[in-house]
Amino acid sequence: MLIDWFTVGAQVLNFLLLVWLMKRFLYKPILQAIDEREKRIAAQVADAHTIKAEAQRERDEFRRKNESFDQERAARLNKAMDETNAERHRLLDGARQEADGARANWQEALRGEHRNLKQDLTRRVGEEVFSIARKTLADLATTALEERVGEVFIRRLRAMDGRTKDELAATLRTASTPAVVRSAFALPAEQRAAIQHALNETFSADVRLQFEIKSELVSGIELITNGHKLAWSIADYLASLEQRVGELLKEKDQTDATVEPALHPNGESQAHTTSP
Amino acid sequence: MRLSPDEMIFWQQGFLKLNATIVFTWGLMLALAVGSKLITRNLSMDLTRSRWQNVLEILVLAIEKQIKEVGLRRPDRYLTFLGTLFLFVGMASLSTVIPGYEPPTGSLSTTAALALCVFVAVPFFGIKEQGMGGYLRSYAEPTAIMLPFNIISELSRTLALAIRLFGNMMSGAMILAILLTITPFFFPIVMTALGLLTGMVQAYIFSILAAVYIAAATRVRESTPELET
Numbered sequence: 001m002l003i004d005w006f007t008v009g010a011q012v013l014n015f016l017l018l019v020w021l022m023k024r025f026l027y028k029p030i031l032q033a034i035d036e037r038e039k040r041i042a043a044q045v046a047d048a049h050t051i052k053a054e055a056q057r058e059r060d061e062f063r064r065k066n067e068s069f070d071q072e073r074a075a076r077l078n079k080a081m082d083e084t085n086a087e088r089h090r091l092l093d094g095a096r097q098e099a100d101g102a103r104a105n106w107q108e109a110l111r112g113e114h115r116n117l118k119q120d121l122t123r124r125v126g127e128e129v130f131s132i133a134r135k136t137l138a139d140l141a142t143t144a145l146e147e148r149v150g151e152v153f154i155r156r157l158r159a160m161d162g163r164t165k166d167e168l169a170a171t172l173r174t175a176s177t178p179a180v181v182r183s184a185f186a187l188p189a190e191q192r193a194a195i196q197h198a199l200n201e202t203f204s205a206d207v208r209l210q211f212e213i214k215s216e217l218v219s220g221i222e223l224i225t226n227g228h229k230l231a232w233s234i235a236d237y238l239a240s241l242e243q244r245v246g247e248l249l250k251e252k253d254q255t256d257a258t259v260e261p262a263l264h265p266n267g268e269s270q271a272h273t274t275s276p
Numbered sequence: 277m278r279l280s281p282d283e284m285i286f287w288q289q290g291f292l293k294l295n296a297t298i299v300f301t302w303g304l305m306l307a308l309a310v311g312s313k314l315i316t317r318n319l320s321m322d323l324t325r326s327r328w329q330n331v332l333e334i335l336v337l338a339i340e341k342q343i344k345e346v347g348l349r350r351p352d353r354y355l356t357f358l359g360t361l362f363l364f365v366g367m368a369s370l371s372t373v374i375p376g377y378e379p380p381t382g383s384l385s386t387t388a389a390l391a392l393c394v395f396v397a398v399p400f401f402g403i404k405e406q407g408m409g410g411y412l413r414s415y416a417e418p419t420a421i422m423l424p425f426n427i428i429s430e431l432s433r434t435l436a437l438a439i440r441l442f443g444n445m446m447s448g449a450m451i452l453a454i455l456l457t458i459t460p461f462f463f464p465i466v467m468t469a470l471g472l473l474t475g476m477v478q479a480y481i482f483s484i485l486a487a488v489y490i491a492a493a494t495r496v497r498e499s500t501p502e503l504e505t
Contacts, residue, residue, distance in 0.1 A: 002280060002282075002384040002385075002442075003384050003385050003388055004282045004295070004383075004385045005385075006291055006292070006293060007282050007293075007295060007297050007298060007383065007385035007386070007389075008385045008386075008388050008389045008392070009389075010298050010389075011297065011298070011301060011380070011385060011386045011389035011390070012389040012392060012393060014298070014301045014302070014305060014389075015360070015364065015389060015390060015393055016393070017305065018304075018305045018308065018309075018360055018364060019356055019357060019360045021305065021308070021309040021312075022308065022309075022312065022356065022359065022360045022363065023356040023360075025309055025312035025313045025316055026308075026312035026316060026332065026336070026359075027336060027355055027356055027359060029316040029319050030316060030319070030329075030332055030333055030336045031336065031352065031355075032319075033316075033319040033320070033321055033325075033329070033333070034333060034336075034337070036321040037321055037322070037323070040321065040322070040323075041323070
């Protein structure tokens, strides 16, 4: 008999016991552990989701803040740049104006200096020219020349026109002091007599005369009485020439001063254009 | 020639006896219980766990998955019974590598006992799932004429279950014994390896068939699309 019923019963019991043992020692703890772990993993995943959501929220917040910060910074930067540019332009304009003013002053000073220099030069040249003329004529002047001068003086005396002659005659008549005859050299007695004679004839009176020597006349004779003067001398010619030259130069300077700025407002080529 | 380890009797007093089947079964029970206890003593609930715990978890989850695939919707209810069936039969086969060991499943008494357990378990789970009336009605499905056939089918499949396992295990042990007497060295090793494979296949078939019977008993009144075996 292949089946032993006692063994069958024993094996059934054994198997049931084994089922209980397995449940007790294997399935229950293992399944429990698995469930526990799954629960824990689920909790961790949930936590991770929460943290992720939080991180996402924080990231968004941070990004938003960052963007607003960037915008604000850009705006401020632009504003600062605008202000800086405006300030720069203002300063540049100021500096330009100052430079223009300084340059104008400098140009004015330069022009003044130039004018002064020119005037000085002109004056000196004139002085030199007249000094040379005076010296030359003084060197040439001799007694013989003085005689000629005396003759000329007498001729002019005689050739005086009516009105001048009347005025001078009246002055001579009313003068309390004798009339003064000045000459560069001492006149010889004949010449003095000739002058006296000519005066007496011309004014039909006895004119009292006083002869003086004045070397500044260079060469010539002058009659001075009570504010009136009748003269013929080279010095007079030179003086009148010098006066006219001086007037001419003054006119020219004024013309230069008014014309130059109009022609050369920037004054850069002034040296070339204003040089005579 | 000994066909069954039942015949190897260590102790006997009247009806009571202690044969090799019972002794080896005890040995297997002891090994399984102690091994499980040792491994599950320090179970880790964290993400990291020991190697042996991993092995057991894989095993248990694989059995659970198989039960689910058979069509039982609540595998945790049947895991203890079906899992223990698989583990016992499987361990009994695997242990044949131990010299002097004879698988208790090579005894018709043992397989009959296991088949009896299945035979009882099927109506037990069926009644538990759908009530006494519902379960009994399933024998008269689709018509009352089918009642005797259903009863015969129930009995015969239990017998077939017992005989199939016995035949396979016994034949494996017998072939090994016969080959050992004829060609003592190389060939029995190959056959032992083959026996390990067939033993595991038998363990799988036994528990899957039990699961299918239970599934049939518990889901007989449910709609057919859910029978996805």
